[in-house]
Amino acid sequence: MKTKKISGSEAVLLSLLEEGVDTIFGYPGGAIMPVYDLLYDYQDKINHILTRHEQGAAHAAQGYARVSGKVGVCMVTSGPGATNLTTGLADAMLDSTPIICISGQVHAPLLGSDAFQETDVMGFSMPITKWNIQVTKAEDIPGAIAKAFFIATTGRPGPVMIDITKDAQFAEFDYSYERCNDVRSYVPRPILQMEYVEKAADLINNAKKPMALVGQGVILSGAEKEMLAFLEKAGIPAAWTLLGASSIPTDHPLNVGMLGMHGNYGPNIKTNECDLLIALGMRFDDRVTGKVDTYGTLAKIVHFEIDPAEVNKNVIADVAVIADIKETLEAILPLINQNKRDEWLNQFKIAYQYEYDKVIKNDLHPEKEELTMGEVVRRVNERMNGEAICITDVGQHQMIASRYFKFKNTRSLVTSGGLGTMGFGLPAAFGAQTGAPDKTVVLFVGDGGIQMTIQELGTIAQNKAKIKIILLNNNFLGMVRQWQQLFFDKRYSSTELVNPDFITIAKGFGIDGNTVETRDKLDAAIDEMFNFDGPFLLEVKVEKEGNVFPMVAAGASVSDVRLD
Amino acid sequence: MEEKEFTLIAFSENSIGLLNRLTIIFTRRHLNIESLTVSESAIQGIYKFTVVVKASKTLIEKVVKQIEKVVDVLKAFYLCEDEIIYQEIALYKVPTEAVTRSNEIEALVRKHNARILEITPDYTAIEKTGHKDETQHLFDDMKKFKVMQFTRSGRVAITKARRERLSEYLHKLDTEKLTVERS
Numbered sequence A: 001m002k003t004k005k006i007s008g009s010e011a012v013l014l015s016l017l018e019e020g021v022d023t024i025f026g027y028p029g030g031a032i033m034p035v036y037d038l039l040y041d042y043q044d045k046i047n048h049i050l051t052r053h054e055q056g057a058a059h060a061a062q063g064y065a066r067v068s069g070k071v072g073v074c075m076v077t078s079g080p081g082a083t084n085l086t087t088g089l090a091d092a093m094l095d096s097t098p099i100i101c102i103s104g105q106v107h108a109p110l111l112g113s114d115a116f117q118e119t120d121v122m123g124f125s126m127p128i129t130k131w132n133i134q135v136t137k138a139e140d141i142p143g144a145i146a147k148a149f150f151i152a153t154t155g156r157p158g159p160v161m162i163d164i165t166k167d168a169q170f171a172e173f174d175y176s177y178e179r180c181n182d183v184r185s186y187v188p189r190p191i192l193q194m195e196y197v198e199k200a201a202d203l204i205n206n207a208k209k210p211m212a213l214v215g216q217g218v219i220l221s222g223a224e225k226e227m228l229a230f231l232e233k234a235g236i237p238a239a240w241t242l243l244g245a246s247s248i249p250t251d252h253p254l255n256v257g258m259l260g261m262h263g264n265y266g267p268n269i270k271t272n273e274c275d276l277l278i279a280l281g282m283r284f285d286d287r288v289t290g291k292v293d294t295y296g297t298l299a300k301i302v303h304f305e306i307d308p309a310e311v312n313k314n315v316i317a318d319v320a321v322i323a324d325i326k327e328t329l330e331a332i333l334p335l336i337n338q339n340k341r342d343e344w345l346n347q348f349k350i351a352y353q354y355e356y357d358k359v360i361k362n363d364l365h366p367e368k369e370e371l372t373m374g375e376v377v378r379r380v381n382e383r384m385n386g387e388a389i390c391i392t393d394v395g396q397h398q399m400i401a402s403r404y405f406k407f408k409n410t411r412s413l414v415t416s417g418g419l420g421t422m423g424f425g426l427p428a429a430f431g432a433q434t435g436a437p438d439k440t441v442v443l444f445v446g447d448g449g450i451q452m453t454i455q456e457l458g459t460i461a462q463n464k465a466k467i468k469i470i471l472l473n474n475n476f477l478g479m480v481r482q483w484q485q486l487f488f489d490k491r492y493s494s495t496e497l498v499n500p501d502f503i504t505i506a507k508g509f510g511i512d513g514n515t516v517e518t519r520d521k522l523d524a525a526i527d528e529m530f531n532f533d534g535p536f537l538l539e540v541k542v543e544k545e546g547n548v549f550p551m552v553a554a555g556a557s558v559s560d561v562r563l564d
Numbered sequence B: 001m002e003e004k005e006f007t008l009i010a011f012s013e014n015s016i017g018l019l020n021r022l023t024i025i026f027t028r029r030h031l032n033i034e035s036l037t038v039s040e041s042a043i044q045g046i047y048k049f050t051v052v053v054k055a056s057k058t059l060i061e062k063v064v065k066q067i068e069k070v071v072d073v074l075k076a077f078y079l080c081e082d083e084i085i086y087q088e089i090a091l092y093k094v095p096t097e098a099v100t101r102s103n104e105i106e107a108l109v110r111k112h113n114a115r116i117l118e119i120t121p122d123y124t125a126i127e128k129t130g131h132k133d134e135t136q137h138l139f140d141d142m143k144k145f146k147v148m149q150f151t152r153s154g155r156v157a158i159t160k161a162r163r164e165r166l167s168e169y170l171h172k173l174d175t176e177k178l179t180v181e182r183s
């Protein structure tokens, strides 16, 4: 093997290059300066993007990973640099996003001495990473990075943290790189057991009223085509989780909508009429199941899942196939009987019509004077026709966007699902645009959430990322206000905001923008935004006290989905 | 669901922080660890964790899966009391004066199948292996002699099943996972 003597810092960059990294989101500081110094020499190969806060770097890496399927890489300094990543790590952990964060650390002899900007990175990142490692010797850097990429990207993906002491960054050693393809104690791809596939096929072939529950596992495994082949052959209606959104095109005849708390009426109400629920790479989160005791009461459950720890965690499966979902779907397809369940599918259409009349019509084509979030999403759809990537922050607008955004292509919704992180949207949109430079990236964000990471407008401006930011301003922390209205006697405790002039702020960052308050100006404003060559902030003043329905209240049964 | 005592055994690589990673799994579920023993297993370089916890069966099953999910853990499983042979060791220090004053302590040592490790003019060190209630019993019996120190180890356990599960697992490791092709 060829070796050459280089510094630990250079080894970090060469190792990243070996793994195909060309973009890093980060923020420099004392303990990582040796690596930043070398980044200066590697500018032609690695694009380092300076965010305005390390949390922004983490979310940007997530957005990048989610749209591109590649690993998102972050680099930060020790102490506060590292701790600022926590929210991003926790978010990536819950949403199975492959990111690798590299933090500088104090010199190894100072570890544990409360040296300047020392913090226990291993300790705090342990519960929120798939794997983490502290490197104190330069020669261990390539191995750590190789292992990190293997672990982050295989099996159920997740975040990895690498903490490198400053002396290891300076030290020189004989560098060589070998990609990691095996870790003895780690089983990234459990072997598919045909026995269970056959049992599952049996249940599926004999089901009268099956429904598929499509999760992000399908996207992470790249199994969208296999899923469609399976659904179409078996004639099974498919509902998706928030993170499974866009894995099946919006207008596919078997797509019956979103699951869960603010999901569509049909899939929620039908959950307790189904005789079979087929979970495809999803984990029965409580936001999907509502009260578990009353979930799928008549249904047998088939669970296709790569992570054994998810099987029988929240819901007991009658048959589980623990394997990569793509393999499972390929294996089961020949065993599935061709079927058309027109009558069953028709019931979803009836449920949709019911929801349309009660909720959707008023959201998308309101007759009241004030603008609704729904109609803004509808206008974006009319303009983009499913070709854009949708990013959301967290709150009412997130649910409205996920419900109504039109998807043609997979990996087109990036949202913080498991952690529900306000402030995720703006940096994630930037990361997504970086990961999909040729796509139109549309961010829906609330007036609360945008202020959590608003400094990333600076990153967007500096990098001329052409993000279309749609700020749905209701002057409230809307989702919390909705709960206060419905469950706390309208006692609006600390949810009303006195907001800044967002357009002035955007302009201060060098980003163009416009505000629209009336319906007659909405179309033109959206056109102006999309026609503008560059980032644009469109603030839409929407009704202050709009609510998101349908809603399965926390702790309620999916059968008790409310429409008003 | 009813809580029971389980012995959870995990085999792992010898990596820094692993104990922390495992205890986090208990802490997150508000589970108290009754006892914990960590040492090198029969296979060099592989470490064995023996954890005693009180929990419901459904919870312990989930905990085992979460432990097994930890990258550096090779294998984890849980066992009920009737599936293992286990011991703890306890050490007691009593004043030698109390030993020589009467033959009561000697009688206790005999009765409890304990043994004397060391006698000095000041103290006598006694060792007893057994289950917790047994080592506790001896402690209670000796209390009146003013036990100067008492300490008890965590549990060590072997399974009644014929083969050690780890070797089985290590054997299967190569056959049970596919190599991952990455682009």
Ligand SMILES: Cc1ncc(C[n+]2csc(CCOP(=O)(O)OP(=O)(O)O)c2C)c(N)n1
Residues within 6 Å of the ligand: A393, A394, A395, A396, A397, A398, A420, A421, A422, A423, A445, A446, A447, A448, A449, A450, A472, A474, A476, A477, A478, A479, A480
């Ligand atoms: C970091 C963080 N803090 C608090 C919350 C709780 N929370 C969930 S939704 C929400 C309101 C969001 O308000 P806004 O950003 O204005 O969006 P809207 O709901 O009005 O669309 C809050 C406070 C959260 N999810 N994340």
